[in-house]
Amino acid sequence: MPLEKRVWIDGCFDFIHYGHCNVILQSKEKISELVFPEGYLEYPEESTSMNGVPHMVFVGVHNDEDICYNKGGSPVMNELERYDHMKSIKWCDKLIPAAPYVTDPQLMDEYSCQFVLHGDDITTDHDGNDCYQIVKDLGRFVVVKRTQGVSTTDIIHRILTDTYSYKTKDIENNANNPKLWDLQLLTRFCKDKDAISVWDYVFYKNFNNVIVKGGYELVKNDEKGKITAVSWYYIEDYFDLFNVGDIEIFQTIKSKYAAVYGSNTKLIVGVLSSSNVGCINTLLERCLSLLSCKYIDGIVIDPDSDIFSSMTNNVQISKLDKQTIVVNHKQDLKFQYLTRDLIMQRIKDNSQHYIKRNIKKGMSYE
Numbered sequence: 001m002p003l004e005k006r007v008w009i010d011g012c013f014d015f016i017h018y019g020h021c022n023v024i025l026q027s028k029e030k031i032s033e034l035v036f037p038e039g040y041l042e043y044p045e046e047s048t049s050m051n052g053v054p055h056m057v058f059v060g061v062h063n064d065e066d067i068c069y070n071k072g073g074s075p076v077m078n079e080l081e082r083y084d085h086m087k088s089i090k091w092c093d094k095l096i097p098a099a100p101y102v103t104d105p106q107l108m109d110e111y112s113c114q115f116v117l118h119g120d121d122i123t124t125d126h127d128g129n130d131c132y133q134i135v136k137d138l139g140r141f142v143v144v145k146r147t148q149g150v151s152t153t154d155i156i157h158r159i160l161t162d163t164y165s166y167k168t169k170d171i172e173n174n175a176n177n178p179k180l181w182d183l184q185l186l187t188r189f190c191k192d193k194d195a196i197s198v199w200d201y202v203f204y205k206n207f208n209n210v211i212v213k214g215g216y217e218l219v220k221n222d223e224k225g226k227i228t229a230v231s232w233y234y235i236e237d238y239f240d241l242f243n244v245g246d247i248e249i250f251q252t253i254k255s256k257y258a259a260v261y262g263s264n265t266k267l268i269v270g271v272l273s274s275s276n277v278g279c280i281n282t283l284l285e286r287c288l289s290l291l292s293c294k295y296i297d298g299i300v301i302d303p304d305s306d307i308f309s310s311m312t313n314n315v316q317i318s319k320l321d322k323q324t325i326v327v328n329h330k331q332d333l334k335f336q337y338l339t340r341d342l343i344m345q346r347i348k349d350n351s352q353h354y355i356k357r358n359i360k361k362g363m364s365y366e
Helices: 018-033 064-071 079-087 105-110 133-137 152-161 164-176 183-188 244-257 259-264 283-291 322-328 340-349 351-360
Strands: 005-011 048-050 053-061 094-097 115-118 141-143 201-204 206-212 230-237 265-271 298-301 315-319
Touching: 005 018, 018 053, 018 115, 018 283, 053 079, 079 094, 079 244, 105 133, 152 340, 152 351, 183 206, 183 283, 206 298, 230 244, 244 265, 244 322, 265 283, 283 298, 340 351
Parallel strands: 005 053, 005 115, 053 094, 115 141, 201 298, 230 265, 230 315, 265 298
Antiparallel strands: 048 053, 201 206
């Protein structure tokens, strides 16, 4: 009988970005390397499979009250926003809301999670104690690499100092040459929920320029060998400060618009360049965040204005407008109040708290 392999991750997951997603992805990739006790768990039906061995990543997310107490201030995104965002990440198998701020091995045992995985940075509680010391002493703590170049602290710093416009523009100049992109990183984020097989397509400019080949055929044959039309839904935007308001639009498209076509239906998202718009997140950051979302089947980087002229035969495509979706499915949407400007205003309204916190992490505001 194969062993069930479960691991635990926890955190605030404020301003969920691709660095957070990468930790979850790394954790799922690392499970096969970990040594679990003999006969730890039997094979459960709900598990995904890694080389024939089931594996799951359980993600505990702290509530607002615990974050406020231990960090001295509220998170930018409230707990309901953070919970729903986390549930949309491909490699998160189970969300545990209101997880304790100090990792509790007894709670891990309740969910049969043998190990907790975390970056190599130290997280402390209100009293300055290591939040993972208990599990470290039990030999149940595993380090994964912290993603360099992106953090909640850095994103907040960009907003507080109004430096994101030129910084993002300089970085995004590389988007005009896809050879300068880290294709290995891009491909990793195209992995399906099993963290092994590649699912998402990545196109550059148009549908003829495939950077990453996904795990499905663009033109599908039925059982008799006849070509069957594939239906795509396409929506494009900047998706700056990607959040659960964007995600519930994707979820609605997949559950409502795509239900009639079944598995032949795919959601492709165009990610606009910000050459004329000062996005806070770089184009690469936005692309990786989108690829982490389980409702998306592919992205188009910096799409051409005439992108539909590059469509192949037997692919039916419907371009969707966010506002139309909101109007038609208002009763199903609960996070449409979230906008880029609102999120930025939350930070500015509590600027002194965030400046004080960021200074402790090495940021300068002189």
